[in-house]
Amino acid sequence: MKTLLLLILWGTIGNHTTTTGPGDGRIIFENxxxxxxxxxxxxxxxGAKNLQKSKLTDxxxxKIVSNGRFIMPAWKKRLTGEQINQVINYIKELKK
Ligand code: HEC
Incomplete structure (x- = not known):
């Protein structure tokens, strides 16, 4: 019952462009x-910043990924909070 409810919520909240599951930060980033x-x-x-040299805090x-900056679009309307966290984890991996 709880799972069903979650699935319904997942389908109705937000209008995300990509359908992803946990650990899919890379797919979101590439898309x-x-x-x-x-x-x-x-x-x-x-003029996008080199993400490998980025020294930002979490x-x-x-803030930047959610709200955007100059040309960079705001993602909070297109990605769920969880997807934003996944993609941030992925860009932190790029630095290594
Ligand atoms: C339309 C082009 C474009 C797209 C698509 C885009 N960005 Fe950006 N991004 C930019 C630009 C331009 C900047 C530099 C903004 C500035 O001048 O501070 C930037 C800056 C950033 C920064 C700040 C880096 C720093 O060190 O200051 C992060 C983090 C970032 N982008 C992540 C993302 C993520 C994650 C996505 C996908 C969900 C994304 N960007 C999609 C253009 C883009």
Missing amino acids: ECAKCHGLDGTKGRF AEYL
């Missing part, structure tokens, strides 16, 4: 972010 940031985070299209990542 939504790589066109400007490049697959490895270094492309820098439209809170700053959350």
